[in-house]
Amino acid sequence: MPISLIQPEFKVEIDYDKCHKCGRCVQQCGWGVYSFNERPIPDDSKCRACHRCVTYCPAHCIVIKKNDLALRDNANWTSALRKSVWRQAETGGVMLAGMGNDKPYQSVFDHLVLDACQVTNPSIDPLREPMELRTYLGRKPDNVEVEPDGAGGYKLKEGAGVTNNIKLETPMIFSPMSYGSVSLNVHKSLAMAAERCGILMNTGEGGLHADLYPYQDNVIVQVASGRFGVNPEYLNRGAAMEIKVGQGAKPGIGGHLPGEKINKEVSETRMIPQGSDAISPAPHHDIYSIEDLRQLIYSLKEATGYKPVGVKIAAVHNVAAIASGIVRAGADYVYLDGFKGGTGAAPQIIRDHVGLPIEIAIAVVDQRLRDEGIRNQASIIAAGSIRSSADFAKAIALGADVVAIGSAALMALGCHMCQGCHTGSCSWGLTTQKPELTRRVDPEWGAERLSNLVHAWSHELQEILGALGVNSVESLRGSRERLRAIGLDEQTCKIIGVKPAGM
Amino acid sequence: MTETTEIRQGPIEGYLMVEPHVTRDGDTVTIDAASVYYKYVNQAIRAAIADGVTTVRVINVNGQRYIGNGLSGTDVTIEVYGTAGQDLSMFMNGPTVRIHGNAQDGVGNTMNAGRVMIHGDAGDVLGYGMRGGRVYIKGDVGYRVGIHMKAYESLVPVMVCGGKSRDFSGEYMAGGMLVLLGMNSQFDGPIVGGYIGTGMHGGVIYLRGEVEPWQVGKECGIFTADEEDMKTLGPVLKEYAEEFGMDYDEIISVPFTKLVPISHRPYGKLYTYV
Structure with a gap:
């Protein structure tokens, strides 16, 4: 045999x-x-x-x-x-796989079309007219209070305006990919690009390498169940903190970075011994309920002088109720990760068969938070296969404040989607720690390519907004009236709150 | 975050959104936490430390959370009178915290350095992801104690529980030392529940006396502690005995069982791929 x-x-x-x-x-x-x-x-x-x-x-x-x-x-x-x-x-x-779900599930994005202006209202040319993409990530006040500015006008009242929000120049950030699953040069590329574009990168759960300290104002530091590299200094360096509960590619599954990928630098950053497996338990063992989540959110805030805290979950069947709980627990943003999101390694059976499409999750969460009157209390970040600026715009129209890109960012750095991330032998030097491979990514080159991608998609988003006749991304946010569905069944249309084309 | 949002969300009923009464006597500050919301108690503790005091006494504590949370500096001692609330000393990086009473869940969560001495019982999930420092508990503890404790170079966490512990002690443990004595307990029955050391891939667990093999996770090997072990365990137990006024010789009069992982890569052969 x-x-x-x-x-x-x-x-x-x-x-x-x-x-x-x-x-x-x-x-x-x-x-x-x-x-x-x-x-x-x-x-x-x-x-x-x-x-x-x-x-x-x-x-x-x-x-x-x-x-x-x-x-x-x-x-x-x-x-x-x-x-x-x-x-x-x-x-x-157990069959292991990298990247995202590759099964031919229907893409809701591909069955949605955007509106545009014709005759009855003018479209806007973003090349020659202002087009606002700036977005503030975080909790907004229930009402805005103003006070006289002493010069005959008014200004936001102290403490009553938008506090503790993070300014993004475009509503797109890089999704969490840990140092360990990807190389340090990838992390550097992402951090440099985030700084240049006025957006954020996310450490993932592998800690923050000292080389990234200069970019800390553009970094979200993640706290996952393994608590790798988490200490007061790490928490205080980030612009925001993120509790990772789940990941779209592997909802309900923990992480497991094999000992082969734990070299000296990864070991220093994660603060664990070299060569031993880095195991993230499936749940946070201090979070078994929404009340426990609130406890951790406020623990992080207490430790950092009340910096923003987000919570990342995988989109699962009851996502709307869970998101409502997360907002009520005090999160400043909810990060929704759809089931086509990528991963450095996941059991294939989980990657391909568990979770919800991000399109559905955005729509039901946005609607639920609106129905409950708490939509202003947290931003929604959507991820899980945002493949183009069309997905970007549609996600925002469905109700997302910000999208996050991971697979697309890796592709900007050379990824060809061979789905071998879990092998640790990535020939493009991305998902590996072998020095002869990681040196293939020059952070300066990487940052330029990532910045190009962010700028290109942002410009395309501006074009879409212009065609829609609005001059700010705020006007598209949650505006499902500007979407129509082609070839989606009636029930799905109802669930995502989008009319069929022709209506 | 505006105060209005905070109040509308509702503090735990019965707590007052006021600053606590603070008195200073030389290098000691006393904070009266009676009915004061945790946020203001902790603000007062931080302010006192920023003022350069070396001892912070917090009296009338009744479940206020996050005491010692994220605090740094090795020359500060916080003396807590009453019952400390959840996540005591979480992310703490240096100070000494002594509880004259009981503590709740999450003591020493993701703690980096420092010492926590609890002159009473404590709850569940103690020392979760703890990377350094010492947590000594005089009495009984709950479930998942010492879960995912880890170690890194000079940072080696140590947790000693004087009483008995429930299921899943030392689960996922990746480093450090967990010691269970089973001495100062209000319960009958075994010193520890089941599934001890499940998923363990680093560190060591010492138990005073013996455990049944069924209680121990399959990733652990069971040994009797030898002289080499007592060389590392001895100083810890001496310090522990001194803190709680116990007799060191009595503690070591019974042989200790040692649990260590069979592999630092328990799941190394779990996966395959095409």
Whole structure:
């Protein structure tokens, strides 16, 4: 019996007539596909189709193809399912996967269209007219109080205006990715870009490396169940703190950074020994209820002179009621993560089958908080596969204040979505701690690419707002009247509060 | 955050939104916490420390939360009279806190350094994610005590419970030392419940006396503490005995059981992928 029944997913084809025999592919591949004997010789079984070798081949002589081995068609037993069974029969292990849900679930975003102005009201040209994207993240007062400014006008009354809010130049932030799951150079790129764009990056649960201290005003520091690197200094450095309860890719599941990824620097930042597993329990063992959550929120506020505290949850069936509890517990923002959100590693069965689409979660949470009269008390951050500025705009129209991008940010840094984050061998130097790989990301280069992406999407959002005839993103926020659904069933339309096209 | 929001959300009934009565005598400040909302009690403690006092006495404490929360500095002692509320000494980084009474849940949560001495009983989830410092409890403790305690280089947390403890003690423990004595208890029955050390992948648990194998998580090995162990345990127990006026020789008159993880990577072979 052969060791494995699983055949290579891809075929690496090298045109040896063109090949320079330079060995660049051997050096570039983090997966160990290539050996070299007068010319590069690929081992197809190791290829993840990440295109690192293709991109860096000076002769452009490498092509990665799907291995078109015919398996008898079976719409029920897909080849992926068959491979899983074979692998688990070999190992007895839990199937692990990286990035987000890759199953062909319906995308609600793709069934929503935006409105635009024609004839009866004018659209606005954002290139020549002011278009406000600035957004304040955090709790807003129930009513605004003003007082005379002594010069005949009025000003916000002391303590009665928007206090303890974080100013964002555009309603987009980087989603939490921990140092450990991604490399330090990725963290630096995100932090530098956040500073340049006037937005925020999020440490994830792996602590804040000292190299990021200069960017601390643009950093959300996360507190997860493993409490890695959490001490008073860490909490006080962040612009805001975030209690991570759940993640869209793995609702209800804890984290587990394997010992191989805990090198010296990661160990210092997480404040745990090198080489030992970093285990985040599935729940916070000091949060078993909304009351306990309130206790932790106020503990964090007490420790930091009342800085803003957000709570990140995965979108699950009862998300609206949970979000209401979170707001009532005193959170300054609720971070909703949909089930297509990415991960450094998650059991595949959880990644692909647990949770809710972010579109549904935004709409039901926004509506619930409005119905209860507490929508002003917390901002909503939405994440979990925001793939373009169209998703960005639709998320805001559904009720989000801010979106967060993680997978898109990694793609800006070279990610090709090969879903091998959990292997620790990322050829693009992103989700790895191997020094020969991490040095592939130059933070300066990374920050520029990330800034470009943020600026491009923000500009596109401005174009959308202009077409809608509004001059501020505030006017789109929760304005589901500017959305219509195509091909969504009646019940879904009702749940997300969007009319079908034509109505 | 405006005060109006805070009041509308409602403090716990019976507490007053007022500043506590504070008196200073040399290097000691006394804060009367009677019926005062925790926020104002803790503000007064912070103000006293900022003023350079070395001893802060907080009297008439009745469940006020977060005492010692996030405080730094090693030359400060906070003496609490009454029952300290939830999350006592959470994120604390240096001071000594002594409770003349009982404490509730979450003592030493994510604590970095310092000492907490509780002359009474304490509740559940003590020392969660604690990275350094010492928590000594004279009496009984609840569930999930010492959960996910960890250690990092010179930071090694130590928790000693004089009484008995319930299920899941030392769960997920990644470092540090948890000691259960089972001596000053108001309960009959075993010194500890079940699932002790479940998921443990670092650190050490010492129990005075013996445990049944069924009580111990599958990630732990069970040993009898030897002379080497007593070299690290001895000084801790001496300090503990001194704090609570106990007889050190009596404490060590019974052999200790030692629980250590079999692997620092208990789930290393759990996963596979294509």
